[in-house]
Amino acid sequence: MSISVQLNVNGKSVTLDCPSNTTLVDLLRERLELTGTHVGCDTTQCGACTVHLNGRAVKSCTILAAQCEGAEVTTIEGLGDTDNLHPMQEAFRECHGLQCGFCTPGMIMSAVDLVHREPAINEQVIREGLEGNICRCTGYHNIVLAVESAAKKMRN
Amino acid sequence: MYDFNYHKPGSIDEAIQLFTGAEDGVYLAGGHTLLPSMKQRLASPTDVIDLAGIGGLSGIEDVDAVLEIGALTAHDEVATSSVVQSEIPALAELASLIGDAQVRNRGTIGGSVSNSDPAADYPAGVLGLGAEIVTNKRSIAADDFFTAMFETALEEGELLTKIKFPKPEAAAYVKFPNPASRYATVGVFIARTGSGVRVAITGAAPSVFRSTDMEAALNGEFSVEALEGITLDAGEMNSDLHATAEYRAHLCTVMAKRAVRKLL
Ligand SMILES: Cc1cc2nc3c(=O)[nH]c(=O)nc-3n(C[C@H](O)[C@H](O)[C@H](O)COP(=O)(O)OP(=O)(O)OC[C@H]3O[C@@H](n4cnc5c(N)ncnc54)[C@H](O)[C@@H]3O)c2cc1C
Ligand code: FES
Ligand code: FES
Numbered sequence: 001m002s003i004s005v006q007l008n009v010n011g012k013s014v015t016l017d018c019p020s021n022t023t024l025v026d027l028l029r030e031r032l033e034l035t036g037t038h039v040g041c042d043t044t045q046c047g048a049c050t051v052h053l054n055g056r057a058v059k060s061c062t063i064l065a066a067q068c069e070g071a072e073v074t075t076i077e078g079l080g081d082t083d084n085l086h087p088m089q090e091a092f093r094e095c096h097g098l099q100c101g102f103c104t105p106g107m108i109m110s111a112v113d114l115v116h117r118e119p120a121i122n123e124q125v126i127r128e129g130l131e132g133n134i135c136r137c138t139g140y141h142n143i144v145l146a147v148e149s150a151a152k153k154m155r156n
Numbered sequence: 157m158y159d160f161n162y163h164k165p166g167s168i169d170e171a172i173q174l175f176t177g178a179e180d181g182v183y184l185a186g187g188h189t190l191l192p193s194m195k196q197r198l199a200s201p202t203d204v205i206d207l208a209g210i211g212g213l214s215g216i217e218d219v220d221a222v223l224e225i226g227a228l229t230a231h232d233e234v235a236t237s238s239v240v241q242s243e244i245p246a247l248a249e250l251a252s253l254i255g256d257a258q259v260r261n262r263g264t265i266g267g268s269v270s271n272s273d274p275a276a277d278y279p280a281g282v283l284g285l286g287a288e289i290v291t292n293k294r295s296i297a298a299d300d301f302f303t304a305m306f307e308t309a310l311e312e313g314e315l316l317t318k319i320k321f322p323k324p325e326a327a328a329y330v331k332f333p334n335p336a337s338r339y340a341t342v343g344v345f346i347a348r349t350g351s352g353v354r355v356a357i358t359g360a361a362p363s364v365f366r367s368t369d370m371e372a373a374l375n376g377e378f379s380v381e382a383l384e385g386i387t388l389d390a391g392e393m394n395s396d397l398h399a400t401a402e403y404r405a406h407l408c409t410v411m412a413k414r415a416v417r418k419l420l
Contacts, residue, residue, distance in 0.1 A: 001161045020162035020204070023191075044192050045336075047258060056232075056261045062191050063262070066162045067184075067206060110257065131338070132256025 007068045009034070010078030018065055025049045025060040027068075028075055036076040036105050040134070047133035050106035051075045057113035059132070076105035079112065087153040088112050088146070097146030099137035107133045111147045112154075121151040157194045160201055164209040168292050168315060171205055175313040178203035183315065185228055185267035188259055213266070213317060216240060223247075223321045227266025235260060246327035246345065250281045253331060255338050266316045269301075272308045272363065274394060275339035279364035281321075281329060284345030284356035288320040295320075305362035324349045328418040330411045331359070334398055341399050342407040346374070346415040353378065355412060360393050360404045370412055379420070380413045 006015040009032060016031060028034045028051070040048035042061050049061040052074040080086035088108050091097065098104040107130065114129035115121060126147045127140070135143060161178070165171040175181040182201040184190055185208075193199045207213060207228060214228040218239050225234060234240050235252035254260055254268075254277050268278040269289065282289070282298045289296045292315040301309050310316065324347040331343030340359030347354045353374040358364040373382040388408045393401035 001159060003162055019159055021157045021159050021194075023157075042195065044188060044259070047256070050258060053261075057258050058261050059258045062188055064162070064184075064187065064191070064204075064206075066164070067187065067208065069164070114257065129257055132258040 003066050005065050005069055007065075007070065008072045010074055020064070020066055022065040023061055024051070024053075024063040024065050024068055024073070027065040028060065028073070034075050034077050038102055038105055040102065040106075045134065046103070046106070047110060047130075048103050048106040050109040050133065052109060052113060055113075055116075057110045057132075074109075076108060079108065086112070088115070088150040091146040091150035091153070092143070095142050095146035095149055097138065097143045103133060103135040103137075107135065107143060111143075111150065115147070115151045115154050121148060123148070157191070158197065158200045161203045162206065163203060164206045166209050166211075168210055168317065171207065171210060171315060172292060172313060174203065174205050178205070181205055181313070183207055183270075185264040185270075186230065186262040187267075188255075188263040189267060189271050189273070207266075207315075218243060221323055223323065224318050225265055225321065226318045227316045228264050229266075231255075231260035231263050231265070231268075232257070234265060243323050244285070244321060244327060246324075246329045246347075247281050247285070247321065250277050250329040250343075250345070253277060253329075253333070253338065265319060269319065270308060270310060270316050272302055272306055273339070274305050274362050274364075275334070275341070275359045277329075277331065277340055277343055277358065280331075280340070280343050280345035280356045280358035282319060282356075283364050283366060284329075284347045284354050285321050285324055285327065286347070286349065286354055287322070289316060290318045290320060291316050299366075302363045302365075307363070322349070326419050328415040330414040330418065332407050332411055342404055342411050344408065344411040344415050346412065346419065348378070348419065357388075357408055357412075360388070360408050362394065367408070367412070374416065378416065380416050383409055383413050383416065386412075 001020045038048040040046035044062045179202040181203040184206045214226045217224045231251045240248040327347040329345045331340045342359045345356045355367045355370040388405045390401040390405040393404040395401040
């Protein structure tokens, strides 16, 4: 079955037809060519596909495009760009919070939501808050430092 | 994931009609159990009926001695609700322990309870608190709801609309999470209520169950020592690569003691 979906991606209104079994991540990557959002597992485990849906971090491999009718979606591309990095992106760069970078877009989207909703950010809150994001490279240590550092800047 | 017909009804009646008219229909709530199983082709419905367009199925209401939670209420909303935190803090804590932040932003209480995964957390809270499960046509007591592994008293096409939780005098939930998925290897919910202590255990057996031995012991004396020597039958427990049946039986008593300690 083909469906028509209208949604807002990174501030732009998008209307397109797609098969009903299209996931949000497929719509973003294959149809809108926003390939910053990654697919690590496609089984809801790794968090590489994390984007913001109406402001909250979600795993876009486990949401149908159809469920996003009328929604606001923000991907890593909508957070900042090379000349104008978001404080979280800047902090990951500064603190060496990435190695291969595959998990990084999802990590950053989760971390931004975490800082927005948690009043007190500390190591434990960050480690628990990022449980839905798996990194096979960094050992998480510098990711925690990056989020701590970005939280301070985002609050100022 | 195979193709399907997608529907987004605006009312419960319309949802039921769509379900009845479909060859193999399924309701979609948060999709965090359904979509992974459709990707694995463990489920291949012809029609997916998205409940998100139906008004009034989401939210938390404080009604005298009861908290009513709508079927579509996300785990995160229960975990962070000030009403739940003050009236039944153990339920807010249980919700905060489910999966991870992204899963809690999407998964719903109605989906979790309808699905009755043997390792899910909510069934322990629902049975432990003696909640009532309200559907489009009736109200079912928690004691009659969870019937077997992934099986409930819901009939074909019956729609869970809300759950009514009576406020306990006190309650605690302690789980031994699977370190990868956070599902309960064993989770124990203990509630002190006007009509005695209730002990509900999830993760251990094919379906959530009450331990009448533990309840009797704790009704006699509410202490950690009262649970000393109570061993559940390993023959009734699940066994998998994460934990043997003997280990799960052992964990039931350990988690129950921890829950009691939280209540002293
Ligand atoms: C990575 C990961 C980790 C998880 N960890 C945990 C955990 O630690 N503890 C835990 O308890 N759960 C865990 N879950 C499961 C999660 O809580 C699910 O969201 C939940 O079990 C199902 O809720 P849902 O809203 O996503 O339902 P869906 O997937 O939409 O639906 C599940 C089933 O219930 C039916 N259904 C849904 N709503 C209704 C209704 N109102 N009436 C009748 N039938 C209905 C659907 O038809 C379907 O068969 C995890 C999931 C993932 C992906
Ligand atoms: S790709 Fe979505 S969670 Fe791994
Ligand atoms: S930096 Fe390689 S997976 Fe995280």
